[in-house]
């Protein structure tokens with residue numbers, strides 16, 4: 001009798017009937033695994049985007065409180081990411097895994113999501129193959145082939161004939177290089193050289209110098225956003241490539257909105273292709289930016305990682321509402337597969353065959369708008385799927 005009282009009737013029901021355990025929960029738990037420190041800080045923008053969504057829509061859905069449990073992998077640390085996922089599932093009993101700024105961390109967690117049947121919401125990691133690693137993965141960011149192919153098509157059509165490519169030497173960089181080289185050369189362009197920089201502590205100077213010496217019309221660049229984007233741009237300026245008439249093109253990670261102002265005027269004229277710009281003009285983006293500022297202060301600008309955090313959270317709320325707060329991994333995945341929304345970036349939908357996002361990819365040029373640097377969109381590849389699979 002004593003035991004019965006201390007466990008409580010719901011506890012007993014829950015141990016006898018797992019469905020009752022689900023019904024007994026008063027919270028919906030989201031385990032956020034991402035990179036918040038250590039030079040790779042994708043997690044900061046992802047979490048800012050999540051917070052913006054919760055600021056706008058509250059912290060309750062389907063009558064339950066949404067609880068975030070956040071873990072910092074401190075950069076690319078697959079073993080740590082995997083351990084966090086296992087702990088969040090076993091100890092914290094999370095309903096969703098979310099975050100994942102970097103490919104190595106997402107790849108390491110995929111088998112854990114499969115084993116536990118937990119939906120895994122990717123909010124940045126962008127190597128094409130990731131979604132094939134677990135049927136419980138759905139991606140709200142982009143893939144590198146998806147961002148890159150429009151760049152190759154645009155470059156080939158706009159008088160750029162000879163290009164040197166520089167990418168970070170890990171899966172998203174290789175996805176980007178492969179896509180660009182194939183598509184650009186397929187449309188008549190010439191790639192003079194392809195170089196790769198290490199993921200950890202890259203020294204861009206020798207690569208940028210070699211690129212300049214090859215006398216291309218443009219350098220194509222992929223780095224994983226943030227600090228590395230800023231340090232690449234500094235070297236591009238110091239080595240005088242602009243003065244030599246060499247253009248800079250690439251997926252939008254190089255003109256990351258979070259660091260664009262800090263890069264200064266060297267970034268002016270950089271042409272990139274991507275799905276989100278803080279300068280995107282729409283009612284949804286205006287509302288997003290307002291909520292982002294309320295949640296995170298006025299000093300920071302949302303970037304592509306923030307919009308994926310926001311949209312991923314919107315999808316979690318939508319799925320939780322449809323399941324009346326009773327989260328079941330398989331039922332949730334069936335709903336994610338039919339998800340469509342009007343995102344701050346434009347219309348988005350999940351491709352049920354790949355669980356990857358379908359969205360517009362915009363062509364943008366860095367320009368000054370009201371005295372500040374922005375990626376100004378001027379062309380668009382609508383309803384663009386990941387061409388990587």
Ligand code: PHB
Pocket residue numbers: 042101102103104124125126127172223224225253
């Ligand atoms: C990734 O590791 O998948 C990644 C990280 C940063 C980016 C893009 C992709 O900007």
